[in-house]
Amino acid sequence: MEREWGLNGNQLKVIAIIAMTIDHLTWTIVPGYSRIWWVLLFHIIGRLTAPIMWFFVAEGYHYTHNLKKYAGRLFLLAAVSHFAYNFCFGISFIPFERSVFNQTSVAWPLAWGLVLLSVMESKELKEWQKRVIAIMICVITFPSDWSCIAAIAIMSIGVNRGNFKKQMASIVIWTFFYGVVYFIFIDKVYAVIQMGTCLTIPLLRLYNGKRGSLKSMGKLFYVYYPAHLVVCGLIRIIMWGIDSVTATANF
Numbered sequence: 001m002e003r004e005w006g007l008n009g010n011q012l013k014v015i016a017i018i019a020m021t022i023d024h025l026t027w028t029i030v031p032g033y034s035r036i037w038w039v040l041l042f043h044i045i046g047r048l049t050a051p052i053m054w055f056f057v058a059e060g061y062h063y064t065h066n067l068k069k070y071a072g073r074l075f076l077l078a079a080v081s082h083f084a085y086n087f088c089f090g091i092s093f094i095p096f097e098r099s100v101f102n103q104t105s106v107a108w109p110l111a112w113g114l115v116l117l118s119v120m121e122s123k124e125l126k127e128w129q130k131r132v133i134a135i136m137i138c139v140i141t142f143p144s145d146w147s148c149i150a151a152i153a154i155m156s157i158g159v160n161r162g163n164f165k166k167q168m169a170s171i172v173i174w175t176f177f178y179g180v181v182y183f184i185f186i187d188k189v190y191a192v193i194q195m196g197t198c199l200t201i202p203l204l205r206l207y208n209g210k211r212g213s214l215k216s217m218g219k220l221f222y223v224y225y226p227a228h229l230v231v232c233g234l235i236r237i238i239m240w241g242i243d244s245v246t247a248t249a250n251f
Helices: 009-029 037-046 049-063 067-089 107-121 127-139 147-159 164-185 188-205 217-240
Strands: none
Touching: 009 037, 009 049, 009 067, 009 164, 009 188, 009 217, 037 188, 049 107, 049 147, 049 164, 049 188, 067 107, 067 217, 107 127, 107 147, 127 147, 147 164, 164 188
Protein backbone atom coordinates (compact mmCIF):
# COMPACT_ATOMS: atom_id res chain seq x y z
CA MET A 1 0.00 0.00 0.00
CA GLU A 2 1.37 3.38 -1.04
CA ARG A 3 1.40 6.34 1.34
CA GLU A 4 2.79 9.86 1.20
CA TRP A 5 5.02 9.68 4.29
CA GLY A 6 7.98 7.40 4.92
CA LEU A 7 10.93 6.16 2.87
CA ASN A 8 10.72 5.12 -0.75
CA GLY A 9 12.52 2.15 -2.26
CA ASN A 10 15.43 4.19 -3.58
CA GLN A 11 16.09 5.76 -0.20
CA LEU A 12 16.13 2.37 1.50
CA LYS A 13 18.49 1.01 -1.15
CA VAL A 14 20.86 3.94 -0.56
CA ILE A 15 20.85 3.09 3.15
CA ALA A 16 21.68 -0.52 2.24
CA ILE A 17 24.53 0.57 -0.03
CA ILE A 18 26.04 2.87 2.61
CA ALA A 19 25.77 0.19 5.32
CA MET A 20 27.29 -2.43 3.02
CA THR A 21 30.21 -0.18 2.10
CA ILE A 22 30.92 0.62 5.76
CA ASP A 23 30.86 -3.09 6.62
CA HIS A 24 33.13 -4.21 3.79
CA LEU A 25 35.61 -1.39 4.31
CA THR A 26 35.79 -2.31 7.99
CA TRP A 27 36.59 -5.95 7.14
CA THR A 28 39.27 -4.67 4.76
CA ILE A 29 40.90 -2.17 7.10
CA VAL A 30 40.57 -4.28 10.27
CA PRO A 31 40.77 -7.97 9.29
CA GLY A 32 39.70 -10.64 11.72
CA TYR A 33 37.10 -10.79 14.46
CA SER A 34 38.12 -7.61 16.23
CA ARG A 35 36.59 -6.69 19.59
CA ILE A 36 37.27 -2.95 19.15
CA TRP A 37 33.99 -1.15 19.88
CA TRP A 38 33.84 0.92 16.72
CA VAL A 39 34.63 -2.10 14.55
CA LEU A 40 31.76 -4.00 16.16
CA LEU A 41 29.51 -0.97 15.67
CA PHE A 42 30.35 -0.71 11.96
CA HIS A 43 29.67 -4.43 11.47
CA ILE A 44 26.32 -4.01 13.21
CA ILE A 45 25.52 -1.17 10.80
CA GLY A 46 26.45 -3.53 7.98
CA ARG A 47 23.69 -5.92 9.07
CA LEU A 48 21.14 -3.42 7.73
CA THR A 49 22.03 -4.35 4.17
CA ALA A 50 20.97 -7.96 3.76
CA PRO A 51 17.30 -7.63 4.89
CA ILE A 52 16.80 -4.62 2.61
CA MET A 53 18.21 -6.67 -0.28
CA TRP A 54 15.95 -9.59 0.56
CA PHE A 55 12.91 -7.36 0.87
CA PHE A 56 13.39 -5.65 -2.48
CA VAL A 57 14.14 -8.83 -4.40
CA ALA A 58 10.75 -10.03 -3.16
CA GLU A 59 9.21 -6.68 -4.10
CA GLY A 60 10.88 -6.91 -7.50
CA TYR A 61 9.23 -10.29 -8.04
CA HIS A 62 5.86 -8.68 -7.41
CA TYR A 63 6.40 -5.68 -9.69
CA THR A 64 8.48 -7.09 -12.55
CA HIS A 65 6.89 -7.39 -15.99
CA ASN A 66 9.42 -10.00 -17.10
CA LEU A 67 10.53 -12.49 -14.46
CA LYS A 68 13.04 -14.20 -16.76
CA LYS A 69 14.84 -10.94 -17.52
CA TYR A 70 14.84 -9.99 -13.83
CA ALA A 71 16.31 -13.37 -12.88
CA GLY A 72 18.82 -13.08 -15.72
CA ARG A 73 20.07 -9.74 -14.38
CA LEU A 74 20.50 -11.18 -10.90
CA PHE A 75 22.38 -14.24 -12.17
CA LEU A 76 24.60 -12.00 -14.32
CA LEU A 77 25.31 -9.91 -11.22
CA ALA A 78 26.11 -13.11 -9.32
CA ALA A 79 28.57 -14.23 -12.02
CA VAL A 80 30.41 -10.90 -12.13
CA SER A 81 30.31 -10.42 -8.37
CA HIS A 82 31.77 -13.86 -7.71
CA PHE A 83 35.18 -12.74 -8.92
CA ALA A 84 34.90 -9.28 -7.35
CA TYR A 85 33.88 -10.78 -3.99
CA ASN A 86 36.66 -13.35 -3.90
CA PHE A 87 39.19 -10.71 -4.93
CA CYS A 88 37.89 -8.35 -2.23
CA PHE A 89 38.37 -10.78 0.64
CA GLY A 90 41.31 -12.81 -0.66
CA ILE A 91 39.23 -15.95 -1.24
CA SER A 92 40.65 -18.51 -3.63
CA PHE A 93 39.03 -18.59 -7.06
CA ILE A 94 39.24 -22.37 -6.85
CA PRO A 95 35.99 -23.45 -5.13
CA PHE A 96 36.28 -25.12 -1.72
CA GLU A 97 40.08 -24.97 -1.70
CA ARG A 98 40.16 -23.63 1.87
CA SER A 99 36.61 -23.79 3.18
CA VAL A 100 33.02 -24.75 2.48
CA PHE A 101 31.64 -21.39 3.60
CA ASN A 102 31.55 -18.03 1.78
CA GLN A 103 32.77 -19.22 -1.57
CA THR A 104 30.83 -16.57 -3.47
CA SER A 105 28.89 -13.36 -2.91
CA VAL A 106 25.37 -12.80 -1.61
CA ALA A 107 24.25 -12.09 -5.18
CA TRP A 108 24.16 -15.87 -5.77
CA PRO A 109 21.50 -16.65 -3.12
CA LEU A 110 19.65 -13.44 -4.06
CA ALA A 111 19.19 -14.78 -7.58
CA TRP A 112 18.18 -18.22 -6.36
CA GLY A 113 15.88 -16.64 -3.78
CA LEU A 114 13.94 -15.09 -6.65
CA VAL A 115 13.71 -18.52 -8.28
CA LEU A 116 12.61 -20.12 -5.01
CA LEU A 117 9.89 -17.50 -4.53
CA SER A 118 8.57 -18.08 -8.05
CA VAL A 119 8.56 -21.83 -7.41
CA MET A 120 6.59 -21.47 -4.19
CA GLU A 121 4.10 -19.14 -5.88
CA SER A 122 3.65 -21.50 -8.84
CA LYS A 123 0.18 -22.91 -9.43
CA GLU A 124 1.48 -25.63 -11.71
CA LEU A 125 3.98 -27.40 -9.45
CA LYS A 126 2.90 -29.93 -6.87
CA GLU A 127 3.86 -29.52 -3.22
CA TRP A 128 6.38 -32.37 -3.27
CA GLN A 129 8.03 -30.84 -6.33
CA LYS A 130 8.29 -27.49 -4.58
CA ARG A 131 9.94 -29.14 -1.56
CA VAL A 132 12.48 -30.98 -3.71
CA ILE A 133 13.37 -27.80 -5.61
CA ALA A 134 13.64 -25.86 -2.33
CA ILE A 135 16.10 -28.43 -0.95
CA MET A 136 18.16 -28.30 -4.14
CA ILE A 137 18.32 -24.49 -4.00
CA CYS A 138 19.40 -24.62 -0.34
CA VAL A 139 22.24 -26.97 -1.27
CA ILE A 140 23.29 -24.83 -4.23
CA THR A 141 23.33 -21.60 -2.20
CA PHE A 142 24.78 -22.99 1.03
CA PRO A 143 28.45 -22.08 0.26
CA SER A 144 27.69 -18.41 -0.40
CA ASP A 145 27.62 -15.25 1.73
CA TRP A 146 24.50 -15.44 3.92
CA SER A 147 24.24 -19.03 2.73
CA CYS A 148 20.82 -20.48 1.88
CA ILE A 149 19.34 -18.19 4.56
CA ALA A 150 19.19 -15.35 2.02
CA ALA A 151 17.21 -17.44 -0.48
CA ILE A 152 14.81 -18.74 2.17
CA ALA A 153 14.30 -15.24 3.60
CA ILE A 154 13.39 -13.86 0.18
CA MET A 155 10.87 -16.65 -0.28
CA SER A 156 9.38 -16.07 3.19
CA ILE A 157 9.13 -12.31 2.66
CA GLY A 158 7.57 -12.78 -0.76
CA VAL A 159 4.89 -15.32 0.17
CA ASN A 160 3.91 -13.17 3.15
CA ARG A 161 3.59 -9.98 1.15
CA GLY A 162 0.89 -7.82 2.69
CA ASN A 163 1.57 -9.12 6.18
CA PHE A 164 4.40 -6.99 7.53
CA LYS A 165 4.59 -8.80 10.88
CA LYS A 166 5.10 -12.18 9.24
CA GLN A 167 7.66 -10.72 6.84
CA MET A 168 9.70 -9.24 9.65
CA ALA A 169 9.30 -12.36 11.79
CA SER A 170 10.83 -14.36 8.96
CA ILE A 171 13.85 -12.04 8.92
CA VAL A 172 14.35 -12.49 12.66
CA ILE A 173 13.86 -16.27 12.56
CA TRP A 174 16.18 -16.97 9.65
CA THR A 175 18.83 -14.57 10.94
CA PHE A 176 18.68 -16.42 14.24
CA PHE A 177 19.41 -19.72 12.52
CA TYR A 178 22.32 -18.08 10.71
CA GLY A 179 23.55 -16.73 14.05
CA VAL A 180 23.40 -20.20 15.59
CA VAL A 181 25.70 -21.56 12.88
CA TYR A 182 27.99 -18.59 13.46
CA PHE A 183 27.98 -19.24 17.20
CA ILE A 184 28.89 -22.92 16.84
CA PHE A 185 31.39 -22.84 14.00
CA ILE A 186 32.78 -19.32 13.65
CA ASP A 187 32.68 -16.68 16.39
CA LYS A 188 30.31 -16.20 19.33
CA VAL A 189 30.45 -12.40 19.45
CA TYR A 190 29.91 -12.04 15.73
CA ALA A 191 27.04 -14.51 15.97
CA VAL A 192 25.23 -11.97 18.15
CA ILE A 193 26.15 -9.19 15.72
CA GLN A 194 24.22 -10.99 12.97
CA MET A 195 21.03 -10.18 14.87
CA GLY A 196 21.70 -6.56 13.95
CA THR A 197 19.44 -7.33 10.98
CA CYS A 198 16.56 -6.64 13.38
CA LEU A 199 17.51 -2.95 13.24
CA THR A 200 16.24 -2.96 9.66
CA ILE A 201 12.66 -3.61 10.80
CA PRO A 202 11.80 0.01 11.74
CA LEU A 203 13.35 1.18 8.47
CA LEU A 204 11.29 -1.24 6.40
CA ARG A 205 8.24 -0.22 8.42
CA LEU A 206 8.74 3.26 6.97
CA TYR A 207 8.62 1.94 3.39
CA ASN A 208 5.87 3.89 1.62
CA GLY A 209 5.44 1.49 -1.29
CA LYS A 210 6.92 3.88 -3.83
CA ARG A 211 10.03 3.36 -5.94
CA GLY A 212 11.33 6.92 -5.93
CA SER A 213 12.10 9.36 -8.71
CA LEU A 214 15.44 7.82 -9.76
CA LYS A 215 14.38 4.96 -12.05
CA SER A 216 17.96 3.81 -12.66
CA MET A 217 18.65 3.05 -8.98
CA GLY A 218 18.49 -0.70 -9.56
CA LYS A 219 20.99 -0.52 -12.41
CA LEU A 220 23.27 1.62 -10.25
CA PHE A 221 23.37 -1.14 -7.64
CA TYR A 222 24.29 -3.74 -10.29
CA VAL A 223 27.36 -1.65 -11.11
CA TYR A 224 28.19 -0.41 -7.62
CA TYR A 225 28.13 -3.80 -5.89
CA PRO A 226 30.98 -5.48 -7.81
CA ALA A 227 32.83 -2.16 -8.27
CA HIS A 228 33.06 -1.41 -4.55
CA LEU A 229 34.27 -4.97 -3.91
CA VAL A 230 37.10 -4.47 -6.37
CA VAL A 231 38.07 -1.20 -4.67
CA CYS A 232 38.07 -2.92 -1.27
CA GLY A 233 40.22 -5.67 -2.75
CA LEU A 234 42.77 -3.14 -3.95
CA ILE A 235 42.82 -1.53 -0.49
CA ARG A 236 43.35 -4.99 1.03
CA ILE A 237 46.39 -5.60 -1.18
CA ILE A 238 47.86 -2.15 -0.50
CA MET A 239 47.44 -2.50 3.27
CA TRP A 240 48.07 -6.18 3.88
CA GLY A 241 49.65 -7.69 0.75
CA ILE A 242 48.40 -9.71 -2.18
CA ASP A 243 48.21 -12.97 -0.20
CA SER A 244 46.22 -11.50 2.70
CA VAL A 245 42.89 -13.00 3.66
CA THR A 246 40.18 -11.25 5.70
CA ALA A 247 37.97 -12.93 8.30
CA THR A 248 35.03 -13.40 5.99
CA ALA A 249 37.09 -15.64 3.73
CA ASN A 250 37.51 -18.13 6.55
CA PHE A 251 33.81 -18.78 7.19
